[in-house]
Amino acid sequence: MILDIKDKNGFVFEEIGPVRCSIEDMVRWAGSCDDFTNFHYEASAAQARGFRAPVINGPWKAMVIRNLLNVWLGSEVKTLKFSIKYLDTDFVGEEMYMNGRVIEVISDSDDFVQLKCEIKITNGEQKVTTEAHCEVQVQAEQISEIPMARLLEVLEIGTPKGPFVYEIAKTDVERYSRVIGKKNPTDSEFVPTTFFGALDPIERRDLCVDDFLLELPLKKVGGGNAFNKVVYKRPLKTGEKISVTTTYVDAYIKKSGNRTLLFRVRENIMADELGIQVAHSRNGHVLAFALPSLSGSEAVK
Amino acid sequence: MEQNHQAWHSLDSAEAANLLASVGTVKYVSANTHKTSLAWSSISRPVHELQVQPPVDLFLICPDPLIFALSCGLPRSRTLDKQIDGGSEWEQFHDIPSTPLTAISRIASIQERRTSDMRHMIRSIYEIEFRNSEGKLIGIARGTSLDFEVATGEKQ
Numbered sequence: 001m002i003l004d005i006k007d008k009n010g011f012v013f014e015e016i017g018p019v020r021c022s023i024e025d026m027v028r029w030a031g032s033c034d035d036f037t038n039f040h041y042e043a044s045a046a047q048a049r050g051f052r053a054p055v056i057n058g059p060w061k062a063m064v065i066r067n068l069l070n071v072w073l074g075s076e077v078k079t080l081k082f083s084i085k086y087l088d089t090d091f092v093g094e095e096m097y098m099n100g101r102v103i104e105v106i107s108d109s110d111d112f113v114q115l116k117c118e119i120k121i122t123n124g125e126q127k128v129t130t131e132a133h134c135e136v137q138v139q140a141e142q143i144s145e146i147p148m149a150r151l152l153e154v155l156e157i158g159t160p161k162g163p164f165v166y167e168i169a170k171t172d173v174e175r176y177s178r179v180i181g182k183k184n185p186t187d188s189e190f191v192p193t194t195f196f197g198a199l200d201p202i203e204r205r206d207l208c209v210d211d212f213l214l215e216l217p218l219k220k221v222g223g224g225n226a227f228n229k230v231v232y233k234r235p236l237k238t239g240e241k242i243s244v245t246t247t248y249v250d251a252y253i254k255k256s257g258n259r260t261l262l263f264r265v266r267e268n269i270m271a272d273e274l275g276i277q278v279a280h281s282r283n284g285h286v287l288a289f290a291l292p293s294l295s296g297s298e299a300v301k
Numbered sequence: 302m303e304q305n306h307q308a309w310h311s312l313d314s315a316e317a318a319n320l321l322a323s324v325g326t327v328k329y330v331s332a333n334t335h336k337t338s339l340a341w342s343s344i345s346r347p348v349h350e351l352q353v354q355p356p357v358d359l360f361l362i363c364p365d366p367l368i369f370a371l372s373c374g375l376p377r378s379r380t381l382d383k384q385i386d387g388g389s390e391w392e393q394f395h396d397i398p399s400t401p402l403t404a405i406s407r408i409a410s411i412q413e414r415r416t417s418d419m420r421h422m423i424r425s426i427y428e429i430e431f432r433n434s435e436g437k438l439i440g441i442a443r444g445t446s447l448d449f450e451v452a453t454g455e456k457q
Contacts, residue, residue, distance in 0.1 A: 032343060079360070081393075082391045
């Protein structure tokens with residue numbers, strides 16, 4: 001598991017537990033660090049010291065937490081700084097629960113994310129026995145190609161989405177006319193032909209299915225509309241309600257110089273309130289990435 | 302000026318000054334496969350989520366800084382009733398090299414304070430520096446020993 005690049009601050013790790021440590025685990029630990037203080041693995045020695053059971057080594061808990069960082073944040077985690085306080089005793093055979101969260105994003109680059117995390121161990125009575133703070137460096141997810149399978153899954157090629165209903169308000173048309181440079185919008189009830197392009201759920205952000213592309217840890221070098229084609233049967237009029245159904249029909253990659261171009265092609269069917277089709281559009285959007293060289297054919301489906 | 306007994310402050314004695322100057326026996330250490338395997342099995346047996354053993358880092362070189370420092374011959378304050386491990390710290394600045402590291406341990410601080418019920422407590426911090434063959438500081442581990450007076454009712 002790797003954290004998404006955004007929204008890491010406050011990210012809460014999945015609780016691990018109950019964990020119960022055995023005498024054998026403590027003996028193994030003793031052998032690993034040459035700490036043969038016997039109240040960690042001998043019940044009688046622990047009782048002689050006033051403990052109800054053998055006491056779990058503090059550094060054993062540190063080692064557990066340090067390794068859980070790999071479970072929580074992924075295997076590419078470097079622990080830069082780790083401090084731990086043993087606030088209370090944990091006993092062999094008794095429940096422990098490990099919880100943690102990100103408390104600060106120290107830095108966030110394309111390659112690495114540096115985080116401060118806080119991890120606590122609580123016992124079966126929900127008392128915090130151990131508290132650790134650490135600074136870790138997490139290598140950002142490395143991908144070298146556009147995840148087409150994921151893209152095709154979200155685009156659902158051939159499956160209509162909508163309808164999205166838009167009322168052509170006079171004020172919208174006037175604003176649109178000004179934006180496209182029409183200095184003296186007429187009082188005509190017919191709207192400019194190019195207004196068909198404004199009736200697009202994607203452009204209006206009413207339909208957002210592939211936003212993840214913008215979050216990919218890939219170098220993006222451009223993007224925008226690749227083409228728009230509208231075939232209309234009659235002009236639109238102000239006051240009309242137009243239903244728009246969007247269908248993604250294609251997605252493909254092309255290589256252009258050192259850029260990899262990702263095209264997504266969609267078609268919009270526009271119908272009036274009677275359900276009669278008034279226009280059909282085909283639109284292509286492109287995102288350009290600087291990826292490692294693409295082998296094989298020019299176009300990859 | 303009234304002194305805040307509950308805040309840590311340096312232990313002001315000749316004995317403490319001597320201890321602060323103490324440097325442990327220098328050790329040359331590297332990851333011991335057998336010990337690393339023992340440490341990993343001791344945590345991965347009870348914590349089932351731990352499935353992939355990580356590469357060697359300072360934790361595996363020095364899993365218990367306090368025990369490590371004491372094994373280098375540094376003394377531990379045992380003037381009061383009970384001694385416990387108060388915490389540990391690891392800082393790693395560079396990857397662990399394949400060649401052995403030089404470990405130099407010392408007592409970095411000795412401080413005392415009174416608890417809220419006025420029991421005496423002494424805190425000793427042991428610091429171990431790990432350097433590569435070129436003298437470059439690879440990491441630091443710290444262990445804390447607490448020596449404290451137990452409540453009258455707890456004394457045996």
